[in-house]
Amino acid sequence: MERMTVAKAMTECLKAEGITRLFGYPGAAICPFYDELYKSDIEHILVRHEVNAGHAASGYARMTGKPAVCVATSGPGALNLITAIATAYMDSVPMVIITGQVNSDQIGRDVFQEADITGSAEPFVKHSYLLNRPEDTAEVFKRAFYIAGTGRKGPVLIDVPCDVQKAEIDFEYPETVEIRSYRPSSKGNGFQIKRAVTSMLEAKKPLIIAGGGLFTGNGAELMRKLSEKLDIPVISTLMGLGAMPTDSPLYYGMLGMHGCEAAKCAVNNCDTLILLGARLSDRTSSPISRNNELVVIHIDIDPAEIGKSVAANVPIVGDISIVLGQLLEQLNSVEPQQHAEWKNQLDESRVDREPKPVEKGFVNPKWFIRELNKYLPNRSIAVADVGENQFWTASNIELKNGRFLTSGGMGTMGYSLPAAIGAKCAEPDAEVIAVCGDGSFQMEMPELATCVQHGISVKVIVMRNRYLGMVREHQTNFYGNRLYAVSLDGSPDYTKIADAYGIENMLVESEESAKEGIKRLISSDKPFLLEVAVPELIETIL
Amino acid sequence: MKHTISVLVENHAGVLARVAGLFARRGFNIDSLAVGVTDDVNVSRITIVADGSDYTLEQIEKQLNKLIDVIKVKTLSPESMVSRELVLIKVSCSPKQRSEIISICDLAHGKISDISANSVTMEISDNAQNLDTFEELLRPYGIKEIVRTGTIAIQKGEAAVTVRS
Numbered sequence A: 001m002e003r004m005t006v007a008k009a010m011t012e013c014l015k016a017e018g019i020t021r022l023f024g025y026p027g028a029a030i031c032p033f034y035d036e037l038y039k040s041d042i043e044h045i046l047v048r049h050e051v052n053a054g055h056a057a058s059g060y061a062r063m064t065g066k067p068a069v070c071v072a073t074s075g076p077g078a079l080n081l082i083t084a085i086a087t088a089y090m091d092s093v094p095m096v097i098i099t100g101q102v103n104s105d106q107i108g109r110d111v112f113q114e115a116d117i118t119g120s121a122e123p124f125v126k127h128s129y130l131l132n133r134p135e136d137t138a139e140v141f142k143r144a145f146y147i148a149g150t151g152r153k154g155p156v157l158i159d160v161p162c163d164v165q166k167a168e169i170d171f172e173y174p175e176t177v178e179i180r181s182y183r184p185s186s187k188g189n190g191f192q193i194k195r196a197v198t199s200m201l202e203a204k205k206p207l208i209i210a211g212g213g214l215f216t217g218n219g220a221e222l223m224r225k226l227s228e229k230l231d232i233p234v235i236s237t238l239m240g241l242g243a244m245p246t247d248s249p250l251y252y253g254m255l256g257m258h259g260c261e262a263a264k265c266a267v268n269n270c271d272t273l274i275l276l277g278a279r280l281s282d283r284t285s286s287p288i289s290r291n292n293e294l295v296v297i298h299i300d301i302d303p304a305e306i307g308k309s310v311a312a313n314v315p316i317v318g319d320i321s322i323v324l325g326q327l328l329e330q331l332n333s334v335e336p337q338q339h340a341e342w343k344n345q346l347d348e349s350r351v352d353r354e355p356k357p358v359e360k361g362f363v364n365p366k367w368f369i370r371e372l373n374k375y376l377p378n379r380s381i382a383v384a385d386v387g388e389n390q391f392w393t394a395s396n397i398e399l400k401n402g403r404f405l406t407s408g409g410m411g412t413m414g415y416s417l418p419a420a421i422g423a424k425c426a427e428p429d430a431e432v433i434a435v436c437g438d439g440s441f442q443m444e445m446p447e448l449a450t451c452v453q454h455g456i457s458v459k460v461i462v463m464r465n466r467y468l469g470m471v472r473e474h475q476t477n478f479y480g481n482r483l484y485a486v487s488l489d490g491s492p493d494y495t496k497i498a499d500a501y502g503i504e505n506m507l508v509e510s511e512e513s514a515k516e517g518i519k520r521l522i523s524s525d526k527p528f529l530l531e532v533a534v535p536e537l538i539e540t541i542l
Numbered sequence B: 001m002k003h004t005i006s007v008l009v010e011n012h013a014g015v016l017a018r019v020a021g022l023f024a025r026r027g028f029n030i031d032s033l034a035v036g037v038t039d040d041v042n043v044s045r046i047t048i049v050a051d052g053s054d055y056t057l058e059q060i061e062k063q064l065n066k067l068i069d070v071i072k073v074k075t076l077s078p079e080s081m082v083s084r085e086l087v088l089i090k091v092s093c094s095p096k097q098r099s100e101i102i103s104i105c106d107l108a109h110g111k112i113s114d115i116s117a118n119s120v121t122m123e124i125s126d127n128a129q130n131l132d133t134f135e136e137l138l139r140p141y142g143i144k145e146i147v148r149t150g151t152i153a154i155q156k157g158e159a160a161v162t163v164r165s
């Protein structure tokens, strides 16, 4: 036990949780805590808008697998975080959010910069605390980290009134935590595991759908083992991209609204579907037609996801890495399987369209991403924004033990640069590339300053088509081509913007210059901005 | 279909808001809701009557279980539960009508809670259906006000929904 202020105790809690860095934006109501950060070894990365503190923490957490921390002040600061909280919640990203609050005796009186942040964020958090009793500090932090980082991971918010931060307490961080109403399951039910094994062995046309849960649950490698042992083809959701190396012969691409033919063929023809940490959102499951013969084995940490989108014959609730371990153990004595005929059928459905040549002065984005692949080192991290750029990247990027990050569930524009900043902080030695559109870039542009100020060498690729491309395409296809409020006329010269920040940059308008641009981008060890001129009316699916 | 769900929660500020918010944002309809503390002062019981298909019920149970403050969720089957609501009914009643109304009240095993010159207030606890019937019987006299609680329910026999069970 040691006597200290709550603010100091908060930094001690963070240290105990192994937090060495956080992302934030200060204000008066959180100043007591900032004053303790100042005295601590914890590094504070100053973003330029609170939402980006949230996205940066998200990128960081997705790389480390552990809860990352972001901080904001009361009222507008906290409210600015909400989109990032919701974005993290949708993609099951572990995060602890700390917000300042007005003094506890003023709560509920509409005082300056008061916002009910626990109430406003309620639909988007796994849990939240209003820390109004100073003596609860240690317990609340311990619980918050435990809840955020276990089970189906997600954001947990701690709102701390300014007077509470200044209060003195006897502090000791608990070693263990026990919440009687929260006991995430870990092992899969033995009976269901046996049933799953039987179904997998009986299957003539088995198929694995790899979801984002393989990353949050650390199961990608075991999934590959399972796939290889039983010769099971794998397709991926947007969030699961990279769980299977994209160059594996057993990999048949991404499923979903913007997915590829082979993946659609696979899902429509398989007889046994193994869902691994995939919740099958509406954008993913639309091409799945459920027939009575299809056997669905659904493995997920969250029981509420099982049976929500697709009825499951074999439901298994558990930690994906533990469940995959259980399955592999059962398969120990089984001979490796062969599904040559099934794979042949799928191989025939693979379509690889060469990128078409485009008008002079422009670069085909599909060609560009494929060219970029040639230079990307192993373990690179690609962060795609939202829009056409997201699917040009998702469909063409080669992931060699690297990662692909994007805002899948919420589709939040402006995610890529701040998330890339977070990812780069977590993996300073990896090449981290943010790919965005000119629309999304203008939402996150101020974060270039964060890169410069903190020496974070993120590479930014702006796919400039002078339109909110994906919405433009939607209007073209479904609203009689009445293009409205989608032109980005009036936008700045992006290379000049980079210049203004002192960031190296280049505009590329031909394949020739693009090759040079890619080389410069990869060889730079500083932040770099590459503006790629893509044809204005180019489609998502190329 | 109507489902009666017994939910044990930590007795914290904000728990009811979380439960109610969950129903609202996921489009689950609440017919009635009753909250009270249990024999353990740290635990409250929320009894919810909700309307929906079996799929909806399954999602309600699973989503409720995801709330950190929810300790236990149990749907009670209509055959094996005793369910009660309490109603306070005030009807217009001239002195001449009094004995008639009192006999209806007796019939329903109700109690007279208050009498004034031109009104009588009764209290009855029963299941929702019987209360509806009772209300209809009193309607001709002129109902001034009805106050009804949400349904509470308990399992028949020895089974119990508790933190330990």
Ligand SMILES: Cc1ncc(C[n+]2csc(CCOP(=O)(O)OP(=O)(O)O)c2C)c(N)n1
Binding pocket: A385, A386, A387, A388, A389, A390, A411, A412, A413, A414, A436, A437, A438, A439, A440, A441, A463, A465, A467, A468, A469, A470, A471
């Ligand atoms: C915050 C937010 N606002 C609006 C949208 C709707 N939206 C989806 S894609 C898109 C266009 C994105 O344009 P741009 O960033 O230029 O990318 P492009 O589609 O041209 O590659 C918009 C506006 C969104 N997803 N997120």
